[in-house]
Amino acid sequence: xxxxxxxxxxxxxxxxxxxxxxxxxxxxxxxxxxxxxxxxxxxxxxxxxxxxxxxxxxxxxxxxxxxxxxxxxxxxxxxxxxxxxxxxxxxxxxxxxxxxxxxxxxxxxxxxxxxxxxxxxxxxxxxxxxxxxxxxxxxxxxxxxxxxxxxxxxxxxxxxxxxxxxxxxxxxxxxxxxxxxxxxxxxxxxxxxxxxxxxxxxxxxxxxxxxxxxxxxxxxxxxxxxxxxxxxxxxxxxxxxxxxxxxxxxxxxxxxxx
Ligand code: CIR
Numbered sequence: 001x002x003x004x005x006x007x008x009x010x011x012x013x014x015x016x017x018x019x020x021x022x023x024x025x026x027x028x029x030x031x032x033x034x035x036x037x038x039x040x041x042x043x044x045x046x047x048x049x050x051x052x053x054x055x056x057x058x059x060x061x062x063x064x065x066x067x068x069x070x071x072x073x074x075x076x077x078x079x080x081x082x083x084x085x086x087x088x089x090x091x092x093x094x095x096x097x098x099x100x101x102x103x104x105x106x107x108x109x110x111x112x113x114x115x116x117x118x119x120x121x122x123x124x125x126x127x128x129x130x131x132x133x134x135x136x137x138x139x140x141x142x143x144x145x146x147x148x149x150x151x152x153x154x155x156x157x158x159x160x161x162x163x164x165x166x167x168x169x170x171x172x173x174x175x176x177x178x179x180x181x182x183x184x185x186x187x188x189x190x191x192x193x194x195x196x197x198x199x200x201x202x203x204x205x206x207x208x209x210x211x212x213x214x215x216x217x218x219x220x221x222x223x224x225x226x227x228x229x230x231x232x233x234x235x236x237x238x239x240x241x242x243x244x245x246x247x248x249x250x251x252x253x254x255x256x257x258x
Pocket of ligand 1: 163247
């Protein structure tokens with residue numbers, strides 16, 4: 001039977017210009033353009049076969065379009081995070097009831113912090129970036145939730161970028177795309193590694209869905225490397241969201257329907 005994928009998204013906040021920034025200089029963000037790009041991203045998810053559940057924008061939560069950071073959805077349970085950036089913590093109250101329609105939910109408790117952008121799942125192996133956003137307590141709490149279901153949880157050092165998934169994502173089954181300056185791919189065991197083009201440091205974030213990779217148009221050199229490995233690309237322009245230090249995984253939560 002075909003697996004139905006759910007993709008949860010949230011519209012772009014009118015206040016996105018006030019987003020958190022860690023490694024980028026603030027640039028003006030054109031909200032109308034960001035919203036148009038986000039709609040095109042949702043359309044790419046739909047073309048990849050996802051059933052898109054598009055939630056309304058929350059104008060007083062600037063980063064709320066980046067739904068990936070507020071939850072980790074496993075097949076068995078959803079973990080509502082406690083984001084490392086204080087300004088983002090109110091986002092969790094908005095996602096918990098949505099995920100409760102799909103999974104039993106549990107919560108990361110204070111003082112632990114965890115951002116979904118730091119969590120990379122490869123099958124039953126979960127890797128968590130020890131970044132500025134996710135701490136030992138948050139990682140340990142995720143481990144306690146996940147191990148009874150047979151997942152291993154491994155902490156991975158990251159440096160120079162916001163989240164683990166700024167540095168590495170799954171590009172296709174058995175493949176990862178990596179920025180070796182930010183994370184050591186040796187930590188991920190038996191996977192085929194595609195390195196980004198060094199001129200495109202932010203190119204290690206792609207979103208696998210429906211047998212293809214949703215991938216920004218802004219990284220043509222790395223795209224060539226991915227295509228040379230036989231990976232089908234679904235291109236999206238997310239230039240306005242990139243100004244908010246966002247990428248493609250961070251704008252959705254994609255998981256199989258129950
Ligand atoms: C933040 O700093 O939290 C947002 N401006 C960007 C979050 C991007 N999230 C992600 O890549 N998972």
